[in-house]
Amino acid sequence: MHTLRQISALMRLSLFDLYRRKDLVVVALLAVVLLVPLSFATPFGVKGASRYLNEIALLLVWIFVLVISMTRTARIIPTEVESRTIYPLLAKPASRTVILFGRYAGVLLASLSVLFLFYFLYALINNLKSAFFPWEVFLQAFFLHAGFIILVTSLALLGSLYFNPDANLSVMGILVVSMFLYGQQLPALAAEHALPIRTLIHTFYWLAPHCELFDMRTRLIHHWPAVPWSVCCMAFLYALIYAALCFWAAAGLFNRKKI
Amino acid sequence: MLLRLSILALLIPGFFYSTSLLIATRSASCGYSVHPQQGKTGNLLDIIAGDTRTIIGVALLEKADAYYHGGLADHGDCSVTTACEEHDHDHHHEEAQPANKPSAWRDPWRTLNDQLQAQAHIHLDREGAEEILPWYWAACEASPHNIQAFEAAAYILANMTEKPQEALTLLDRGIQNNPYNVTLEISRAEILMKHFNDFKKAEMAFLAAYQKSLHEQAPKDDLEKAKALFYLGHLAKQRHDLAALKEWQRIARETMSPDLASIRTLLEIKE
Numbered sequence: 151m152h153t154l155r156q157i158s159a160l161m162r163l164s165l166f167d168l169y170r171r172k173d174l175v176v177v178a179l180l181a182v183v184l185l186v187p188l189s190f191a192t193p194f195g196v197k198g199a200s201r202y203l204n205e206i207a208l209l210l211v212w213i214f215v216l217v218i219s220m221t222r223t224a225r226i227i228p229t230e231v232e233s234r235t236i237y238p239l240l241a242k243p244a245s246r247t248v249i250l251f252g253r254y255a256g257v258l259l260a261s262l263s264v265l266f267l268f269y270f271l272y273a274l275i276n277n278l279k280s281a282f283f284p285w286e287v288f289l290q291a292f293f294l295h296a297g298f299i300i301l302v303t304s305l306a307l308l309g310s311l312y313f314n315p316d317a318n319l320s321v322m323g324i325l326v327v328s329m330f331l332y333g334q335q336l337p338a339l340a341a342e343h344a345l346p347i348r349t350l351i352h353t354f355y356w357l358a359p360h361c362e363l364f365d366m367r368t369r370l371i372h373h374w375p376a377v378p379w380s381v382c383c384m385a386f387l388y389a390l391i392y393a394a395l396c397f398w399a400a401a402g403l404f405n406r407k408k409i
Numbered sequence: 410m411l412l413r414l415s416i417l418a419l420l421i422p423g424f425f426y427s428t429s430l431l432i433a434t435r436s437a438s439c440g441y442s443v444h445p446q447q448g449k450t451g452n453l454l455d456i457i458a459g460d461t462r463t464i465i466g467v468a469l470l471e472k473a474d475a476y477y478h479g480g481l482a483d484h485g486d487c488s489v490t491t492a493c494e495e496h497d498h499d500h501h502h503e504e505a506q507p508a509n510k511p512s513a514w515r516d517p518w519r520t521l522n523d524q525l526q527a528q529a530h531i532h533l534d535r536e537g538a539e540e541i542l543p544w545y546w547a548a549c550e551a552s553p554h555n556i557q558a559f560e561a562a563a564y565i566l567a568n569m570t571e572k573p574q575e576a577l578t579l580l581d582r583g584i585q586n587n588p589y590n591v592t593l594e595i596s597r598a599e600i601l602m603k604h605f606n607d608f609k610k611a612e613m614a615f616l617a618a619y620q621k622s623l624h625e626q627a628p629k630d631d632l633e634k635a636k637a638l639f640y641l642g643h644l645a646k647q648r649h650d651l652a653a654l655k656e657w658q659r660i661a662r663e664t665m666s667p668d669l670a671s672i673r674t675l676l677e678i679k680e
Binding site for chain 1: 479480546547570
């Protein structure tokens with residue numbers, strides 16, 4: 151009970167920090183500036199097209215939430231160390247693992263709240279504009295996007311204990327985007343190479359985070375039918391297990407780290 | 410940092426746009442050619458981007474094609490097979506099972522991905538045709554020499570959204586940008602004939618296409634020439650001008666390559 155109270159206090163700290171800094175307002179304004187002129191466009195004088203707008207809106211949601219969640223997570227520990235605020239935290243009667251988990255859970259909660267806000271606005275605008283809205287696919291898209299955020303924040307947390315924040319963001323950004331774009335093409339790439347490289351690519355394919363699994367944008371934009379919830383849960387479970395392993399490694403590093 | 414980035418994101422396009430306008434007004438009046446392909450536009454985008462505009466245009470065209478196939482870029486090419494032609498294009502098909510599917514235990518990531526991502530081969534129906542148009546519009550704007558973009562956009566406008574006048578306007582702009590292109594001229598003539606029943610203007614457009622085709626050497630353009638000749642013969646027959654019909658047949662016989670014999674045969678049958 152005492153540990154839970156400690157964790158919730160640390161989580162509140164991260165959550166308030168995000169909304170205090172007004173990053174979200176800037177991001178939302180940027181989205182409005184990009185999307186509002188586009189929404190008035192009538193290509194060739196034909197009205198009624200909305201999928202292109204949905205696609206751009208969802209792409210912006212993916213980019214903004216990824217940037218916010220990764221930058222926030224990558225700076226949890228380095229910023230605390232730099233500003234020396236880590237020492238009062240360490241002096242409290244809480245283990246390092248609890249401190250790390252509390253701070254991580256706070257950033258994760260803040261990122262998920264941003265995600266919820268963006269999806270809520272997306273659903274609201276779509277419901278006002280069009281008669282049909284695929285609610286089930288929308289919920290699955292949100293669920294899997296949340297899984298994606300859990301996965302990338304855990305990676306950024308682990309990276310923050312190895313690299314400085316800028317290097318961490320670069321390395322993890324490249325890894326996440328590469329897997330997102332080319333994750334499913336790795337077996338074909340491996341098949342084209344001789345044995346040592348093939349094994350290397352196969353190992354990477356098995357170990358790297360499969361971010362591409364969580365992208366349901368095509369289904370949502372083009373009104374494809376929903377997938378079984380059991381499949382969604384399996385993908386979400388994958389994200390949870392991967393995040394737990396990353397956190398476990400990060401906690402191990404943090405416990406041994408000399409501050 | 411995000412604030413700075415957002416200011417930059419607003420300032421950079423504004424700077425490019427205003428500089429582009431300035432250069433365009435100054436250099437276009439001097440007849441300054443900016444790019445051999447892009448013509449004498451004096452547009453800063455042409456100077457900076459050059460062939461990049463063509464690449465962007467092709468990418469946008471691919472996006473439009475993906476939209477036609479339910480958002481799937483990798484939809485497989487079976488446009489010439491009977492099975493695909495017999496599709497009920499108005500509905501999502503049962504999702505296809507990928508070929509050579511590995512077992513779930515050997516590749517769980519792929520199995521999961523196959524179940525999560527849409528994979529069937531579908532085509533957009535008439536009611537959703539307007540969804541493709543923004544991408545075609547962007548492709549035409551990005552690359553004024555992308556013939557396929559102009560042709561496909563005009564086809565969608567005329568046949569799927571019932572806006573033949575907009576299709577004609579678009580084709581006129583395409584012809585203005587590509588004055589020696591045969592395909593656009595034929596598309597224009599077909600729309601004039603099919604949607605406006607303006608056979609006189611259509612014949613003039615086919616004639617213009619035929620004359621442009623005489624300067625083309627590639628085999629594809631030979632096919633375009635055959636198409637123009639066929640329609641010219643067809644229109645001559647329609648107005649009972651047998652002399653003109655025979656003249657077009659003679660030209661077809663003399664100038665067409667043997668592999669285009671079917672067009673010649675069609676012209677002969679019409680007699």
